[in-house]
Amino acid sequence: MPHYPVEPFRIKMTEPIRLISTDERRNAMQQAGYNLFALRAEDVFIDLLTDSGTGAMSQEQWAAMMRGDESYAGARSYFRLAETMQAIFGFEHFVPTHQGRAAENLLVSLLVKPGMSIPSNMHFDTTEGNIRARGGRPVNLVIDEASNPISHHPFKGNMDLNKLRSFIEQTGVENIPFGCITITNNAGGGQPVSLANLRAVSALYHSYGIPFFIDCCRYAENAYFIQQREAGYAHKTTLEIAHEIFSLADGAWMSAKKDGMVNMGGFLAVRNPDLFQRICNELILREGFVTYGGLSGRDLDALAVGLWEALDETYLAYRIGQIAYLSDCLHQVGVPTLEPAGGHAIYVDAGRLLPHIPQSQFPGQALAAALYLQGAVRGVEIGSVMFAHPDPDSGAMVYPALELVRLAIPRRVYTQAHLDYVVETLANLAKQADRLRGYRITYAPPLMRHFTARFEPL
Numbered sequence: 001m002p003h004y005p006v007e008p009f010r011i012k013m014t015e016p017i018r019l020i021s022t023d024e025r026r027n028a029m030q031q032a033g034y035n036l037f038a039l040r041a042e043d044v045f046i047d048l049l050t051d052s053g054t055g056a057m058s059q060e061q062w063a064a065m066m067r068g069d070e071s072y073a074g075a076r077s078y079f080r081l082a083e084t085m086q087a088i089f090g091f092e093h094f095v096p097t098h099q100g101r102a103a104e105n106l107l108v109s110l111l112v113k114p115g116m117s118i119p120s121n122m123h124f125d126t127t128e129g130n131i132r133a134r135g136g137r138p139v140n141l142v143i144d145e146a147s148n149p150i151s152h153h154p155f156k157g158n159m160d161l162n163k164l165r166s167f168i169e170q171t172g173v174e175n176i177p178f179g180c181i182t183i184t185n186n187a188g189g190g191q192p193v194s195l196a197n198l199r200a201v202s203a204l205y206h207s208y209g210i211p212f213f214i215d216c217c218r219y220a221e222n223a224y225f226i227q228q229r230e231a232g233y234a235h236k237t238t239l240e241i242a243h244e245i246f247s248l249a250d251g252a253w254m255s256a257k258k259d260g261m262v263n264m265g266g267f268l269a270v271r272n273p274d275l276f277q278r279i280c281n282e283l284i285l286r287e288g289f290v291t292y293g294g295l296s297g298r299d300l301d302a303l304a305v306g307l308w309e310a311l312d313e314t315y316l317a318y319r320i321g322q323i324a325y326l327s328d329c330l331h332q333v334g335v336p337t338l339e340p341a342g343g344h345a346i347y348v349d350a351g352r353l354l355p356h357i358p359q360s361q362f363p364g365q366a367l368a369a370a371l372y373l374q375g376a377v378r379g380v381e382i383g384s385v386m387f388a389h390p391d392p393d394s395g396a397m398v399y400p401a402l403e404l405v406r407l408a409i410p411r412r413v414y415t416q417a418h419l420d421y422v423v424e425t426l427a428n429l430a431k432q433a434d435r436l437r438g439y440r441i442t443y444a445p446p447l448m449r450h451f452t453a454r455f456e457p458l
Ligand SMILES: Cc1ncc(COP(=O)(O)O)c(C=O)c1O
Pocket: 052, 099, 100, 101, 102, 124, 126, 127, 182, 186, 187, 215, 217, 255, 256, 257, 266
């Protein structure tokens, strides 16, 4: 029997959830244009749409919120956050932002000109969207094992150094304003990046004089994987590992809605004082003054506490263990997933489960819709709806390597019984997989279409 780790907390406050009837679910989906983002949350029983901002805060965080200093400038809350930032990340400068994509927008708007390219292991959709919105080109240079759903490579988020070197040579340093890496690699299955790879990527970027940034929203989960899997790190704390990770970079941005353990927040941190000054100017125009960046004082205080809680190794063992439990249970009932289990989510392999649905008919969307109709479980397609795009040179449609449905687990929210219900629902669905049909898009905006697209079953 798969092992379920005991939660290192008990529940002090509850929020009711309700399973609506099959007819109500069918109705809700029609109303939503078969887009799960358009559902009302009250019509969802188990909500695994995202782990972003959906976690439960601790009693210490709620207590910290009461100390929130709402002064416009120089609030105590800002300085408490700055102290935590310095102790964990060690960058010389940072600004708070209201979430991750605001930090991405600041960085990209200042550094990216049309035609420029930004390499990463894999960009997440908001990063990709922000780069494209400025006329830039996001480029994914992850190792080949990342697109093999059954490879058990321990660090499938690693960047391919040969691909990176030849990409820089071909593109020219002058066309690469900065390089980055995402830890863990959300778009590629929540897979971690090793410290050896981070060190090599940093050295390679720096050998060409290219600034290196880390998209670090799940850095604590990544640090835990390094501790568990990489030779030489078993006796280092997750904090020591985090220090080593960030010492390699010129800057980082974070959606703090993940390993910041808060419902809203983020930051952009840099070493370069000139860049920091330009970021501050832009921040004031778009987000708010430099000591609050679009957040309330109480949000800053909750984040200052949450960043420490995410590094707690008892919590991380439970968190990563909970995801592994879900993965093991799904394998037992014959549901294929991206292996090994990631840090924050299970990625069901819709491509393998529904081989009869071509990528142009969105197998991931078909599975995500069926999962809701079957049991009111909400996941998200991470496949052709999210990532297929016309090639900027040839105009031909480029499809992603994998068609996945991500079941992201909110932090400190669901119990073993909730996860068992998800397994049962997927097991029933897998038995009738050959009956599922694809979808057609009836509306899509030009960028980040998965949020607002509408569909029709074929
Ligand atoms: C890797 C990664 N980067 C950036 C973001 C964007 O963060 P936010 O949703 O806070 O704007 C996300 C959000 O899911 C993410 O997973």
